[in-house]
Amino acid sequence: MFASLRFAPLFLLATSFVSAGVVVEKRSSTADIQTVFNTLKGSTDSILPQITALSSGGNASDDTVTPLINDLTAAFDTATASLAALSPVEARKRQSDDDIANLVAGILTDVTNALDGLLADASSIPALGGLLASVDTSLNQVILGLEVLLAGVLNLVANLLVDVAGLLRSLALGLTLATLGL
Template sequence: MLFSRALSFFTVALSFGAVSQAAPAGSTDAIVKRASSADIAATLATLSSDLASPLASITSAGSSGTATLATVQPLINEVTAALGTASDSLASLNARRSLSLSKRQSDDDIANTIAGIVTDITNALDGVATVPGVAALLPGVDLALNQVLRGLETLLAGVLNLVATLLVDVAALLRSLAFGLTLASLGL
């Protein structure tokens, strides 16, 4: 009994010593930068900007009937790369986040933004999904999009419920593109 109390005291003392050594008083290293909703919104704004050109080109090629695998593949690769960059950025925000409360309004804004991004991707790819060879590229987009969604859910718990509500009408297109990971993340 005495030994277990002494062991507990020793463990607490070691823990306190490790904490005080890791972040001495007055040290700027002790300040943890928070991931805020503004950081997340900025990441999504960058993603929207990065997706604008390739999605517009995919949509144009699909609607004009000029889409071929050779013309669409580099554009789909750009979409996948932009999603990967956004996923990495969200992971970076997650690594430096601290516990903080976010405002419901900003969650709604972020949900609206990501719902718009998912809708834009889905609509663009739906126009070229029947082009021979394109179906083989879609699982990569689904995986990258799913990673972005998972990163958002990690940063803002419950935000995917808001996104799913906004994407009910897009669910059929997601199914037709075989975006199973995205559908599963959204619970659709």
């Protein structure tokens, strides 16, 4: 009986934290960030081939491209929200930064290549300029979120995208170019 009384204050303290809604915040890690970008890659990997097929098949139009670009923008917005829920990572390994930079650069390269194919069909896609502007805005938010969480990693990403900078310019993705310093 005395043993159960000895633990009663601990039980009351624990239940008061639970009932007060106190939540212990978990520190974010590079693995959390990588998970966000792996999820984004999964989304872009399902959207971009459809865009490429439309442009290579000559079937790109406002009606066919707009929903896909909207899906792409929504994927970036989801990634931005997921990144915003994380806290900056202080202690990390160089290899982790390199892995994330390679993943992000790969996503940006894939997006740029797919969207570049639409430029040849620009006359049949009058809304393309506005669609690309929305992609640029959403993509830039993802990149800014990454920089907040992993300070300095954008330099690695930018170094990997030097060859893609011309395509980013032709797509008029100025915000993205400026954030990356390209």
